[in-house]
Amino acid sequence: MSNLVRFVFQSLDYDNSENQLFLEEERRMSHMGFRCLEIRRWVICGLIGFLTGLIACLIDIAVEELAGYKYSAVKQNIEKFTEFGGLSISLILWAALNSAFVMVGAIAVAFFEPIAAGSGIPQIKCYLNGVKIPCVVRLKTLAIKVFGVICSVAGGLAVGKEGPMIHSGAVVAAGVSQGRSTSLKKDFKIFEYFRRDTEKRDFVSAGAAAGVSAAFGAPVGGVLFSLEEGASFWNQMLTWRIFFASMISTFTLNFFLSIYHGKPGELSSPGLINFGRFDSDVSSVSISFSYSDAYIHRPCLQVMEAMLVAAVTATVAFAMIYFSNDCQPLGQDSTEEYPLQLFCADGEYNSMATAFFNTPERSVRSLFHNPPGSYNPLTLGVFTLVYFVLAVWTYGLTVSAGVFIPSLLIGAAWGRLFGILLSTITSSQSIWADPGKYALIGAAAQLGGIVRMTLSLTVIMVEATGNVTYGFPIMLVLMTAKIVGDYFIEGLYDIHIKLQSVPFLHWDAPPTSHWLTAREVMSSPVTCFNRVERVGRIVDVLSNTSTNHNGFPVVPGKICGLILRSQLIVLLKHKVFVERASSRLSQRRLQLKDFRDAYPRFPPIQSIHVSQDERECMMDLNEFMNPTPYTVPQETSLPRVFKLFRALGLRHLVVVDDENRVVGLVTRKDLARYHLGKDGLEELQLAQT
Structure with a gap:
């Protein structure tokens, strides 16, 4: 049995490219340099917690003020007309106020940033899983999210403001950790080292946890939420940094809300919702929920x-x-x-x-x-x-x-x-x-x-x-x-x-899939480059392949490395060429800083002009490719491929034959095709995009 599905989302690359530039930077960095980087990580987590707490405070105060105005106005109107009739006026007033608030919020979302709709938790869950969701962690998304949730809750809809705090915290984390905003056209170089998917993912995990902490006053719960529902990758130091961000978040919210409520220093508002104290005793039950999605696109x-x-x-x-x-x-x-x-x-x-x-x-x-x-x-x-x-x-x-x-x-x-x-x-x-x-x-x-x-x-x-x-x-x-x-x-x-047809990878491969091998799962044939490649061919390959092709094995026969589309774009942009007739390769030297400056929005190949003379030049890929990409034999079972891909956060996994020659490439979409259905293992047929 098969179904037709269209995967339109790209993957993030959570595997560091250990090329020569990366290794040289590591060698140059002293012990004190590494310690300073670790201190910066803690500083960033503190800022994430503080700003997330402030945003939660802003949302709570705005909702309280607007809802208070609405309910007071309607209550006075109802009391006025209860004895004398004309309660229909009260109904119209209530409905009009609700519609007005919701209209403003819906206009902001529908016309300016549709990704801000809903709670944003599924999108952040996908991001941490390794899927690139367009615009999900942009500052503009945060602004619309905050404004929209204030209007939605004040407008009396059957919604809450706690879920969107997780998305808001994640956006704050993504922005602060990168030290730049394309919306504000600001660039702070102090955090430029963290401009890569691996580091950004860890901070987004902290932001999601800080959002939960601000919502419920539950810092430990925030850490566990990020671990259970969000982060696909974890380590011990990350746990402590995330807990620190969560503590700062709930303390910030508590501190400012206590001042707002006229009880400074009392710290009686640890979260957006406080269940209050319970004595001891208990019992149980359960129920389910149905999903509703609006198929209205205008x-x-x-x-x-x-x-x-x-x-x-x-x-x-x-x-x-x-x-x-x-x-x-x-x-x-x-x-x-x-x-x-x-x-x-x-x-x-x-x-x-x-x-x-x-x-x-x-x-x-x-x-x-x-x-x-x-x-x-x-x-x-x-x-x-x-x-x-x-x-x-x-x-x-x-x-x-x-x-x-x-x-x-x-x-x-x-x-x-x-x-x-x-x-x-x-x-x-x-x-x-x-x-x-x-x-x-x-x-x-x-x-x-x-x-x-x-x-x-x-x-x-x-x-x-x-x-x-x-x-x-x-x-x-x-x-x-x-x-x-x-x-x-x-x-x-x-x-x-x-x-949404997101190629989401769960913790394990589908059961009963051991009989499938990498040869049957992989995409082939694979476009490869030589160690020293002609510029014209690189431009043609990037122009003629879709943006779905993001990894290219480097082969002089056997595989010797892997280079990314984004790296090639940066090399072309900076004209890192050498004359064909030259016996020595003396092309311009680049640093990792040049690649970080272009991250995460690398320009399209169509925006880079390469003259006819430059097309005949050569480009040496040795210094920039990852010389040790992960590879698997073509007889490797699907569960082993899945475990390696999922655990390491890979974007590309090269499949080789017995002589270490490239025969295929496994990507996230290749693995997401398979799932366990009612009739056993099912394969989704990918639609052409």
Whole structure:
């Protein structure tokens, strides 16, 4: 069985090219030089944490202010018209404010940077896996992401601001570590040593972890998230640097939010969402989630769709509050931010409004900590079903938004409902007295069933609640959710990656694939160069092969090296030529700095002018090629090829015969073709691009 798929993404090169320039630079560097580089890595991680914390603080304050204005205006309007009629005016006001916020955010995403849509977690996961996603870590993407998520959350959509923090942290890390911004046309040479895919990948891992830490106040959970869900490559020192970035991130957010809330020095806001403290006791459950994707490609229609969803969300929320008769007493110790009396008696508030007439983060906290009796079962049941549908519809919109908080809110609602029903069935109030604890377990189960995280999510929930007692039951329900969920359908992020046809490589090769060999997997024939090659041929090869051809073996018969398209582009740009008649090769000397200056946006071959006379010159590739590329015999099994390719972060793997002559080349797309389907091992047929 085979399917047609179009892989349009290129790979990153996480394997250092150990050519002569690289080795010479290493020899020249003193012990103190290496120590200074390590200090710079720690400084960069500190800056990543600090800036990520500041961005999280900006998002939180902006959402609180805008949402506060919106809910205050609508609340006053509802109270004004409750007795005299005309509540339709309140509905129109609510829907109009929601649509206005969402319209502005959707316009920014749809027209200026579409890659900023969604949470960005699948894209960062792909980047760390070794896939080059265009524009995913650009400063412009960060600006649109931050602006878009503020508008989405303030616009009342069933979304959260925590997921996009992971993408935001990754963009910050990519920019800071490179010391340059093409958008701002700024270039700081202090960090130029780190301008390569390997170093950049490690810092992006730290940025993703810092984003999780800022979102949930969970630095350890951030490190584990980056390890479990993101980074494909790891080492011990990287763990400590990432933990340092995460600590700085949550401290920065905590420090500035404490000042904003008028409690400087108290440090009571470690993350964008704080679950509050829980006492001890517990129980469990699980559920799944459906994926929704918008197949609307025209930006104007995407904006209109987002506005429609915002208006419908406000209308549905208003209708549910209007028809709800769940009235609860409003005591002096009540924590309701915007209590609506509506048709309730004096001294009472509408409980349904607590769930809908609030930011999602505050709604989650109220489900966790409001005392028993704050919600009746019908309210929670209806809210769970309706909010689930809204969240599924919203996830495919062209807006910056995350799925973490909607998932937690849905799970908290049905978890609290489960606790209430259990208490009613057993009629043992002393044992099953606190439904908020079931809300916590339900929230963890719901989120785990959607994103299929286990260890990292357990630690995040434990850190966010401040109670290690819940670690075991949370881990239990997360494992159950993952096992049951994986049996029926892949996780949300995996589905998202597959829909975009990203050549993502999982941890292991598909089972039952040992019978396939490198000869059957590889791409061939392979375009090769000689050690000393004519400039005209190099230009012709680069011009006539697509940009998908990025690695070229160097062969005077047997393989003696591998050179990249990007390296050849730099050599042509700097005219590193030698006359054909010359007996000695005295071409211009380059340094690694020249290659780093061009990274990561190397110019296309069409932009480089080579005269007819220059075409007859020669280019010596010995100094610039990688003389020790990884190779495998053509009889090597697919799992061994996969393990070598995946573990080392390769972009190209050369296949040789018994005499060490090149017979093929294995790339990421060759390996991503194979997967385990319902009928066993399946091969995807690649469409021509």
